Amino acid sequence: MEQEQGQPLQSPTEDFSMPGTNSIGQEQMDRARNVLATIAEVFGQHVVGQENLKTALLVSMITGGHVLLESVPGLAKTTAAHTLAKSVNASFKRIQCTPDLLPSDIIGTQIYDYSKGEFRTQLGPVHANFILLDEINRSSAKTQSAMLEAMQERQTSIGGTNYPLPKPFVVLATQNPIEQEGTYELPEAQLDRFLLKEVLDYPTVSQELEILKRIESGILGEDAKSGVSAHVEIDDILALQELVNKVYIDDAIKQYIVTIVAATRQPSTYISQDYAKYIQYGGSPRASIAFQQVAKALAIINGRNYVIPEDVKELRHSVLRHRIILNFEAIADQIHPEAIIDAIFGAVTAP
Template identity: 65%
Template sequence: MTDFPIPGSASSTPPSSTSAPASPSASASTGPAPAGNASASDLARAQRILQVITDSYSTKMVGQDRLRTSLLISLIAGGHILLESVPGLAKTTAASTLADTVKASFKRIQCTPDLLPSDITGSQIYDAATGTFRTVLGPVHANFVLLDEINRSSAKTQSAMLEAMQERQTTIGGEVHALPKPFLVIATQNPIEQEGTYELPEAQMDRFLLKEIVEYPSPAEEFEILNRIDSGVLNPDRHVPSAITLDDVHDLQDIASRVYIDPAIRNYIVQLAYVTRNPGPYIGEDRARFIKYGASPRASIAFLQASRALALLSGRTHVLPEDIRALRHLVLRHRVLLTFEADAEGIRSEEIIDQIFASVPTP
């Protein structure tokens, strides 16, 4: 196995790949630090808030614990999430239930080929009575936005939505309108229907913090779903009681931003990103040929932000290497892009990601 460079090392000769990853040098590890690490009292407050969310969420949602965790990670980390699954697996219910739980505004946008950017961001309407234009904000101006079947909207509409996600604002008639905080976009796409769809470009996929694959419920969970249908719990008109406020979400985000990440783990993240771009010496040329493009620096940023959120969800004020491993598919499955040859041979991105992680020593 060939060695790769370590950020901040004084020498151009990298350390042995069989040893533990070297920590960055003092010049690399020093820099602006958070205004104090999260304390035990911060952790206790976060756990109380998270428990309230979990209890309220579970009153309507059956199973889908992994989906709940992914949504909470995205919310706490301040990112957006892309969900992929066949229809009928409660993606809309999960999004609306989370919004109800947090006492936040929620909008659902059903994407179609004729959907215009102004249908999402908003537009100016002429008022004949006053002889002036008035601004009507679009559905993107909400705390939680469910963008259903994003790959059914045109490239122009996708770009408008993803620009709003990145800039956290929209421009209508020359006026800038800030989006509310927190702002979470939950986009979905259906992998089994390709007619009339516009596949998301790689650069736009990269803007999603996480990509989750939603799976079928177990037989026991499906049985419970039927019971809740009969009891009326899943009635669309029945909402869960609001459990926490937006201020509570802001507190979670603030506490998560102060979760400690050791320089060795930061180094581990950088090493992993490097191997996705230079895979041959580490996973072998036979497997490396399946990788078309490696992960951008957004992957490293996503690991940094999401691992802090996951640590907080796990009841810790520090990140462990296990957090990075647990996030590997969520962060990299839409960033490590495979070739057509890989698709033809049935090679999944998760397999390649697992091999990349196996090739990098854990700190």
């Protein structure tokens, strides 16, 4: 049975738990459950609906990965990222990208101190735990490169000196796909640096009605957003990131992940030619690594210390949609990567 994104995971029909005693104790699982429940509660108070987005943001926070949020304007991308970051007692910076934004505006620069007759280093806003990079596709290619280098290396270099970024360090980048004037599209190699790419959809009629009611009552709005207070400490997030590394993943599930990614590179071997002809390039080994990280994080979110196949399936679109490169024929025929991803998962047998 195919697992829809954002739906509760079913109990496994096969035992994928670690033989013997698992390295994760019940006390650690209880702590993780309480931390995640607290963050989810704060998120639900300030964002209506968007369950897939909530899951993607929690996964990025647990794994220390970065997430790219894409949608038309007004679907709470910025609000969601702001709410998640401010719910944790950690540093938070918002960077509004514009075409004239320089790399030094992000990573920092050296300033000459006339009183001392020497240069001093002024660190940029990227030196924070949570970074909201708003409309990343509006910044120039040079600035995008500097930011993505910081995301990958977890440090910046100013005046020949390396400055480590704080832990945790999570970038939540947003982009608007419908405005092309004054934008610089992210190259595929840079997109691959993001653990997840989440595409937001319009709310349902009932959800939009709830938004109006909350704004009228004062629960939502600018005043309410500025009132988001920290409920979780930074040590709680670091503990989650250490815990996720201890989650057990069976070799059969690792083989499942590798086979799925291999199917994106050799699609004609696994899926029909009707879909296979649209794939120009498949996922790199970074896709396999991302699947494993995301599956472990989802296991923690769902209260387990081991991975089941449904953990791999749940965020399949978010993991692969920016890693499968489609050709011009796919664009002409209006074929979306999600359809091809579903075809691959339907063709590869889960353990």
